[in-house]
Structure formats: structure tokens, C-alpha cells
Amino acid sequence: MGKNGFLTPKAIANRIKSKGLGKLRWYCQMCQKQCRDENGFKCHLSSEGHKRQMEIFGQNPERIVDGYSEEFEKCFMEHLHRAHPHSRIAANVVYNEYINDKQHIHMNSTKWLTLTEFVKYLGRSGQCKVEETPKGWFIALIHRDEAEEVEGQKRAKRDRAEQAEEERHARMLQEQIERAQKVARTDEGDEADAGTTELRREELEAPLGFQLAAGRAAAAAAAAGEQQAARARPALAAFDEDGCGGRGGKGGGAPGKKSKVEELMEKDRAAQAAQAASDAARTAASQRLDHWLAPGIVVKVMAKKLTGYYKQKGVVLRVLDKYRGEIEMTESGDVLQVDQKELETVVPQPGGSVLVLNGPYRSSRGTLLGIDTKKFQAEVKLRGGAHDGRTAWLDYEDFSRWQGTFK
Incomplete structure (x- = not known):
């Protein structure tokens, strides 16, 4: 029999001493070696085999830690399925049962530092029902129907496909907008900035009056x-x-x-x-409708929950189911989906282009002539269509600034 044989007295003594669990701090997961004392662990750290394993670990540490975490989670859940499929039990009890196997994946090699963090992760991922009590954390396995899981996966796949389609459509719209703006800048020149003059209101000697056009009746x-x-x-x-x-x-x-x-x-x-x-x-x-969004108008976001975009302006790219719109923010260029209840019309400066959004002149375009800040109204000269050349006073909410110019 050789000097280092399996049945030598020294080998038998070592196996007897290694029965049971050793201390976690003296276990090397990369080498899968348990040391019995601190001196043995230091000797192992200086060995060539351990150094080679650490070089492998240094090449991709995150992937190795994630692999150990996935294997630990898989083995832990398999033990829970076998031992306590329908029980509410303390998490510490399940963990002690799991580590009885000497070849288990140790928790200090995973991304979870404590058992509490791992239990919270099981609750967030929906695998277990987690409850904190004065006696510690308790867990109960959540049973899922295989048909529902398959349906959920199909639903998630459809949602991802729809989201990808919407993103592709948004990119196409953005490209079309950029091309249209480029053509407009080439054709119009400096006329595109005509609506950005300073707002000044001169005092009139006589009060301003207006008359509404009577209908056929x-x-x-x-x-x-x-x-x-x-x-x-x-x-x-x-x-x-x-x-x-x-x-x-x-x-x-x-x-x-x-x-x-x-x-x-x-x-x-x-x-x-x-x-x-x-x-x-x-x-x-x-002739008034409860929906007023239209593509091409400038609106202001008034939703406080959108903290990064509150009171910022954007252009409506398209209207979804009459009451929601895709808004391209002017400053950041981001595209949002916002309900019209959280949007507000924008009043341009005199000379700017507007689009009528409600009332008898709905969908008509015009030019802003003047503003009455006391009555929250503005005088608009309509352009094109059956009302070409007509002047009307409109409320602020019945029109908005329009991204375009008249030729």
C-alpha cells in the first residue's frame, strides 16, 4: 500500500476529524476545501492551486459570483420543495437543514451577505411568501400553475414585441420630424422665428371690443x-x-x-x-368635444409625478385613443406618453402660428393677433378653409401653438 493511500492510518484519521461541518470562515469555495483551523487556512491561501483559482476568479468575478448565487438559490428551493412544500416554517430552520450537506454552496460565496437579504429576495421575486415575526423570518412556498407560467411567459414575450414595435415607430417619427424640420428651415429661412418676438401690450385709449358672428338661426x-x-x-x-x-x-x-x-x-x-x-x-x-389633442401642437406637461419634465414643453407626435399623446420633450428630446388631463395648451407670442382645438373653428389654423390677459382670451385670424380671413376671440384652452408656418 502506498504512502498516501486511502486506507492508511493518516487518511482514516483525517476523514474522522473532518466529519461534520467546519467553520465557514475557513472554507474556500473556489477550491472547495474546508480547513480545520486558521493555520491550515493560511497555508491553503499561499498554495499554488489556490493562486491559480484566484487568477481565474479575477478574470470575471461577477460571473462567478452570479453562478454561485444561482446554484445556491436552486439548491435551497429544491430542498424547500422536498422538505416543506406546504408548510410555513422559519427560514433559519430551512437553512440549517440545507447546510447539513457538506458539499453545499456556501452563502459567503454568493451575492447575499446574510440570510435575511436572501429571504427578502425570495419575497420580491415571488417564489415565497415572506413574513417577519418576533421569532424571526418565516417563509412559505408559493405554488404556481404550469399553464399560468407558460401563459405569463407568452404575455411577457408579446409585451416585449409591442414595446420594440413602439420604439421602432417612435424612431421613424423622429426621423420624419427631423427631415420635415430640415426642409422647413431650408424653405422658410428666418420666417420660422417670427413667432418668438417679445410679448408687449400697448395701452389702448378706448376699451377693446369684439363681436361674435351670428349663426344661421x-x-x-x-x-x-x-x-x-x-x-x-x-x-x-x-x-x-x-x-x-x-x-x-x-x-x-x-x-x-x-x-x-x-x-x-x-x-x-x-x-x-x-x-x-x-x-x-x-x-x-x-361643436365642443371632450378631447382636444392634435399632432403638431406644442403643449406643457403639468404632471407633478413626472418630476424631470414638470412644466416643460413638448411637441405632440401622435394621438393615442383620443386622450393620450406621444410627446417629444423640447429640452431633452425624450418621448413620453401623457394623458391630456396632465397637459396644458401653450399660447404663443403675437404673430405666432396656432391650431384651433375646440369649438366651431376646430382644426383651423391661424395667426395670433393679440391677447386679453384679463379675460384669458386671444384674438386669432384664421387661415385657409371655409373661415379664411375671419377674426375670432378664443379661450386659451381652445387653441395652442402650432409647429409650422404659413406660406
Whole structure:
């Protein structure tokens, strides 16, 4: 029998001494060697075999630590499945059962420094139900249906594909926007900066007045009133010539006093005007919609939860399901999906281009002429379409700055 044989007295003595668990601090995971005392561990650290293993570890330490962590987690969960599949048990008890195997992966070679961190990781990853009690951490295995796991994997794959498609679409939109801006700069020259002048409001000698254009119902009512007044004039003249109640007649009426016929006509015209105004108001209200986002307009983000973009401006690239839009932020160039409730319209400076977003002139483009800060309204001259050349006063929320110019 050789000097270092398996059945020599020294080898048998070493195996007897190595029964049971050694101290964790004297175990080398790379060499898978357990030392019995500190002196033996120091001798092992200076050995050639250990130095070669440490050179391998130094080439890619993160991958080796991750490999040990994955193997430790796998073995721990397999033991939990076998020993306590339906029990709520202390994590320390399960760990002590797991380390009874001398060949187990030691925790000091993983990315978890303590058992508590590993238990919290199991809870975050959804593998175990974790509970902290005065007696320590308790864990219970979470059983999952294989069909649900397969369905979840398919769902995750579909979500990743949709996200990749959306990112590709966003890149295409960005390229189109850059090409359009390049063409606009080439064609327009310095006219693109015409809407960035300083906002100044000069004091007017007279108060500023405006008149809303009446609709078809109001025009028809006014025409009917004129016809009725024309028919009533001959009768009124004959009545006054007879001297039976007109001004300056023989009846002795007070000068300047209106006759009964005139009062009735005025009441009739007032009722018709009120009815026409009511019809026009109902018509305007029916033309208002609850969604106003449109591609190409400039908006301001008012969502406080978006801390990095709060009160910053961006351009609407496209509208999703009427109420959400893809917004390209002006400063950072990031693309966000924001609901219209968290957006606000932007009022340009006089001379800037706007797009009407609501009301009877919806989808019309125009140029901002002036602003009334007290009434929160602005005067807009409409361009193109059926309302070309018309001037209207619009509320701030009914229009927004438009990224473009008129040719």
C-alpha cells in the first residue's frame, strides 16, 4: 500500500476529524476545501492551486459570483420543495437543514451577505411568501400553475414585441420630424422665428371690443324681424296721420312717447334676438368635444409625478385613443406618453402660428393677433378653409401653438 493511500492510518484519521461541518470562515469555495483551523487556512491561501483559482476568479468575478448565487438559490428551493412544500416554517430552520450537506454552496460565496437579504429576495421575486415575526423570518412556498407560467411567459414575450414595435415607430417619427424640420428651415429661412418676438401690450385709449358672428338661426331671425318692421311701417304712418296716438298728433300724446305698436314690435324683436342667441349658444356647445389633442401642437406637461419634465414643453407626435399623446420633450428630446388631463395648451407670442382645438373653428389654423390677459382670451385670424380671413376671440384652452408656418 502506498504512502498516501486511502486506507492508511493518516487518511482514516483525517476523514474522522473532518466529519461534520467546519467553520465557514475557513472554507474556500473556489477550491472547495474546508480547513480545520486558521493555520491550515493560511497555508491553503499561499498554495499554488489556490493562486491559480484566484487568477481565474479575477478574470470575471461577477460571473462567478452570479453562478454561485444561482446554484445556491436552486439548491435551497429544491430542498424547500422536498422538505416543506406546504408548510410555513422559519427560514433559519430551512437553512440549517440545507447546510447539513457538506458539499453545499456556501452563502459567503454568493451575492447575499446574510440570510435575511436572501429571504427578502425570495419575497420580491415571488417564489415565497415572506413574513417577519418576533421569532424571526418565516417563509412559505408559493405554488404556481404550469399553464399560468407558460401563459405569463407568452404575455411577457408579446409585451416585449409591442414595446420594440413602439420604439421602432417612435424612431421613424423622429426621423420624419427631423427631415420635415430640415426642409422647413431650408424653405422658410428666418420666417420660422417670427413667432418668438417679445410679448408687449400697448395701452389702448378706448376699451377693446369684439363681436361674435351670428349663426344661421340668428341671421334668419334678423331677416324676419326686418320684414315684419317693413310691413308695419305703412300702418304706423296711417295711424299717426289720423292723430290717434302718434307723436305730435291731435290726440295730445306726450312728445317722445312710444306707441303700443312700437312697444310690441320691440318686444317681439328682443324675443327673437334672445332665441337666436340661445340657438347659437347651443350650436357652439354641440361643436365642443371632450378631447382636444392634435399632432403638431406644442403643449406643457403639468404632471407633478413626472418630476424631470414638470412644466416643460413638448411637441405632440401622435394621438393615442383620443386622450393620450406621444410627446417629444423640447429640452431633452425624450418621448413620453401623457394623458391630456396632465397637459396644458401653450399660447404663443403675437404673430405666432396656432391650431384651433375646440369649438366651431376646430382644426383651423391661424395667426395670433393679440391677447386679453384679463379675460384669458386671444384674438386669432384664421387661415385657409371655409373661415379664411375671419377674426375670432378664443379661450386659451381652445387653441395652442402650432409647429409650422404659413406660406
